[in-house]
Every structure is written in structure tokens, then in C-alpha cells.
Amino acid sequence: MSEKGHHHPAPLSPVEHRVAALEALLTERGLVPEGFIEEITRRYESEIGPLNGAKVVARAWADPGYKERLLADGTAAIAELGFGGPEGDHMVVVANTPAVHNVVVCTLCSCYPWPVLGLPPSWYKDPPYRARMVREPWALLAEMGCPLPGDVEIRVWDSSAEVRYLVLPQRPPGTEGMTEAELAGLVTRDSMIGVARL
Amino acid sequence: MDGIHDLGGMQGFGAVDHSPAEPAFPGGWEAVARALMEAVAGAVEASGGEFRHAIERMDPGHYLTSSYYEHWLTGAATLAVEHGLVTHAELEARAGGRFPLSGPVLAPCVADAGPDVGEPRFGTGDRVRVRDWHPPGHTRCPGYVRGKTGTVVRLDGSYSVPDIEAHGTARRSEPTYSVRFDAAGLWQDGQHGVSVHVDLWDSYLEPA
Numbered sequence: 001m002s003e004k005g006h007h008h009p010a011p012l013s014p015v016e017h018r019v020a021a022l023e024a025l026l027t028e029r030g031l032v033p034e035g036f037i038e039e040i041t042r043r044y045e046s047e048i049g050p051l052n053g054a055k056v057v058a059r060a061w062a063d064p065g066y067k068e069r070l071l072a073d074g075t076a077a078i079a080e081l082g083f084g085g086p087e088g089d090h091m092v093v094v095a096n097t098p099a100v101h102n103v104v105v106c107t108l109c110s111c112y113p114w115p116v117l118g119l120p121p122s123w124y125k126d127p128p129y130r131a132r133m134v135r136e137p138w139a140l141l142a143e144m145g146c147p148l149p150g151d152v153e154i155r156v157w158d159s160s161a162e163v164r165y166l167v168l169p170q171r172p173p174g175t176e177g178m179t180e181a182e183l184a185g186l187v188t189r190d191s192m193i194g195v196a197r198l
Numbered sequence: 199m200d201g202i203h204d205l206g207g208m209q210g211f212g213a214v215d216h217s218p219a220e221p222a223f224p225g226g227w228e229a230v231a232r233a234l235m236e237a238v239a240g241a242v243e244a245s246g247g248e249f250r251h252a253i254e255r256m257d258p259g260h261y262l263t264s265s266y267y268e269h270w271l272t273g274a275a276t277l278a279v280e281h282g283l284v285t286h287a288e289l290e291a292r293a294g295g296r297f298p299l300s301g302p303v304l305a306p307c308v309a310d311a312g313p314d315v316g317e318p319r320f321g322t323g324d325r326v327r328v329r330d331w332h333p334p335g336h337t338r339c340p341g342y343v344r345g346k347t348g349t350v351v352r353l354d355g356s357y358s359v360p361d362i363e364a365h366g367t368a369r370r371s372e373p374t375y376s377v378r379f380d381a382a383g384l385w386q387d388g389q390h391g392v393s394v395h396v397d398l399w400d401s402y403l404e405p406a
Contacts, residue, residue, distance in 0.1 A: 014295060015268050019227045021292030022234050022275050025284045031241050032234070040233040045222050090354065092376075107206030107340050109250055110266065119222050125266040128211035134342065134394050135207045135385055144216050154392045156381075158206065160338050161374045161397035162357045190218060 044119055052083045053116035053166060054187035055180075060093075061171040062180045071095055074166065078116060087164055088115030094157060095168040096197070101148055102155045103141065103194030104165040105133040113164035117192060124193065134158060144195050167194040199304055199334055200341060202258035207342040207385065228267035235274040242281040247364030251336035252276045255300035276300040303365070305335025311368035314356070315400050318373040324350045325406040326377060328398065336364035339402040343377075343394075346384060347406045351395065352376035359399050372400040 060067040070077035074091035094102040112120035132140045157165045169191040190196035223229040252273035276299045278284045289297040330345035338360045356371040381392035
């Protein structure tokens with residue numbers, strides 16, 4: 001027998017059995033087009049992600065006119081860089097300053113700006129983050145490695161309707177000579193959610 | 199409904215299981231669950247409100263002990279059964295075991311949505327109070343701001359009211375607002391220097 005013949009795949013977990021059951025029944029009824037699942041996987045694994053948001057932030061740091069447009073009409077300014085689509089049709093960009101720190105949450109589900117940040121991370125969707133960020137942001141941000149000076153104002157944004165939020169982090173000191181591409185490399189996903197500072 | 203999904207401000211949860219980066223679909227099956235929800239939502243023409251409500255109706259214990267994509271799977275299967283695409287018995291037979299679905303819809307179907315609300319009732323700077331209510335169906339009005347007073351900071355245009363679109367084919371659009379609440383007024387142990395902004399439909403609000 002070939003090596004392949006000895007391969008024993010791991011047994012399916014209960015949730016995987018349920019996924020397989022629904023997939024089989026819907027496929028038999030012609031409701032899952034050929035290649036649909038592969039297309040969904042490809043779209044969310046490779047087309048969208050936090051790299052897009054980093055380009056937006058770097059442009060805003062490098063170009064004051066762009067920053068002004070971004071804060072006035074986030075959707076239009078983000079579209080200038082070619083990004084938009086579902087969960088990004090109504091974008092509001094909130095800027096951090098030395099006096100103000102912004103942080104984004106969705107207490108009711110997991111609303112998140114897909115075109116600029118990709119799909120939300122697990123912790124963003126899990127109960128502890130959703131429950132705690134609106135109630136104890138000082139403690140939670142410190143726990144997550146983002147302690148803030150006591151004189152800062154924290155603005156929490158609960159994306160409970162149609163707007164999706166992107167945080168514009170402060171440009172780090174000592175980056176004056178950097179190109180836009182180099183600046184984009186400094187921007188983390190967490191800084192654009194507001195749970196990290198750069 | 200006052201469901202388990204309405205988590206803002208709940209206490210007793212521990213640390214956030216934070217990681218700086220992760221694959222979109224770590225186990226592979228999550229992508230299939232996501233695709234199946236999209237397939238079902240397309241087949242039954244589910245609105246965003248109906249989709250979210252299918253997850254919100256999950257048994258609270260199941261909701262808290264299952265992952266995000268298990269929520270999607272449960273919501274997809276629930277909608278598929280409710281719209282007659284498959285039966286619960288078929289799902290359990292194929293899965294070779296239990297296939298928990300979400301609980302029943304508690305609100306009646308909305309027959310008449312009433313006219314669209316065109317003009318915003320409030321402007322930036324206006325003080326507003328969130329209705330203190332407990333609707334049995336879907337709503338995007340978080341429990342932790344009901345009865346609380348805040349200030350309108352932004353007008354965002356008009357959108358379909360989720361409370362209506364989740365319960366039938368009727369639709370009504372209303373202005374939405376971003377409302378700022380001082381955290382000290384939301385929680386008795388209120389944090390200093392914190393404001394919480396919640397985006398709310400017109401009919402959730404009354405003048406303060």
C-alpha cells in the first residue's frame with residue numbers, strides 16, 4: 001500500500017459533523033453552487049486584511065490634505081485608495097491625539113470594517129472584549145498591553161448601527177524621513193482598532 | 199429581545215484571549231460555515247436583521263460556550279429549517295447526533311412598517327434619552343443605554359430599521375445618530391474620562 005493508504009484523518013468534531021450535514025443537505029438541494037465555498041475562503045483569506053487599513057493610515061500621516069478628507073468623509077477618502085465594499089460602505093475615521101484615545105467595539109455582535117481591516121479577530125468577537133470595553137476601558141486596555149496616561153480622554157465607539165469605525169493612530173516620533181510604504185509597515189491591526197498605540 | 203448577545207457591560211468575564219494575528223479560518227470548517235450562512239441567507243433573502251436575530255435566539259449556554267462560526271452555523275441551520283429548506287430531523291440524521299438550533303422568534307411579524315422617517319428629529323448637540331423598553335424581537339438598541347441620557351454627536355443618514363426588517367418583508371428607514379454617553383452616567387462605578395458612543399435609530403430616542 002502507498003503511504004497515502006495508511007493515512008487516517010483526524011475524526012470529525014461534533015461541530016464539523018454538523019457543518020458537513022448542513023453542507024450535504026443544501027448541496028443536494030442545489031443551494032451551494034460549485035466552487036462557492038472555495039470562493040468565500042479565497043476572498044476572506046487573501047483579498048482583504050489589515051494591510052489595506054495600514055495604507056490608509058500611512059497616507060493620512062504623509063499627506064495632510066488626505067488626512068483632512070479622511071476625517072471629513074472616511075468612505076470617500078478610503079475609496080480613493082481603492083478600498084470599499086460590504087461592511088465598509090459607511091466609514092467613520094476617528095483620530096487619536098495626545099489628549100484623546102479612541103477604541104472600537106461591537107457589543108451586540110462583531111461589526112468590523114472588513115475592507116480595511118479584514119475579518120475580525122476571535123478576541124474581538126468573544127464575550128470578554130464585548131462586555132468589558134464599554135464598562136472598564138482603562139483596566140482592559142492596560143491588560144491588553146496598552147496602558148494610557150491618566151489625563152487622556154478615552155472615547156469608546158460601539159458600532160451598533162451601519163457605521164464602521166477605523167482608528168487613526170498617532171504617527172510615531174522619529175519617522176519624519178520615512179516613505180509612505182515604510183510608514184505603512186509600522187501600522188498594526190490593533191492600533192487601528194484602538195487596543196494598541198504605536 | 200433581552201438575549202445573551204447583548205453583552206455590553208456584563209460582569210464576570212475574565213481576560214481577553216488576545217493575539218496579534220491569526221488565520222481567518224483556523225480549522226477549515228469555519229470557512230464552510232461562513233459560506234453556508236451566505237448560501238442560506240441568499241436563498242431565503244434574509245435581511246441583516248433576520249440573520250443577526252437567528253444567532254441572537256441561540257440558547258444562552260450554547261452561545262457562550264461556542265465559537266463565532268458555530269454561531270453562524272447554528273443561525274444558518276435555524277433559518278434553513280424555518281424557511282423549509284431542510285428539516286431538523288434531516289440535520290440530526292446526517293450529523294449523527296444532536297444539532298441544536300436557535301429558539302423560536304418571540305415577536306410577531308411586522309405587517310405595516312409605517313412611513314419612512316425623512317427628516318432627523320435631532321441635531322448635533324441635542325440631548326436625547328434612549329427609550330427604556332424591552333422589545334421581544336430583534337433590536338440594535340443595546341440594553342446598557344436604555345433609559346440613559348446622552349448627546350447627539352453625529353448624524354449618519356437614514357437606514358432600514360433592524361427591528362422591522364428582522365420580522366417580515368416590511369421596511370422602514372429612519373435617521374441614525376451617534377450618541378455620546380458619559381461613562382460615569384452609565385455605570386455606578388463609572389470610569390472617569392470615558393465617553394461611550396452608541397449608534398442609534400431615530401425611534402430608539404426621545405427628547406431629553
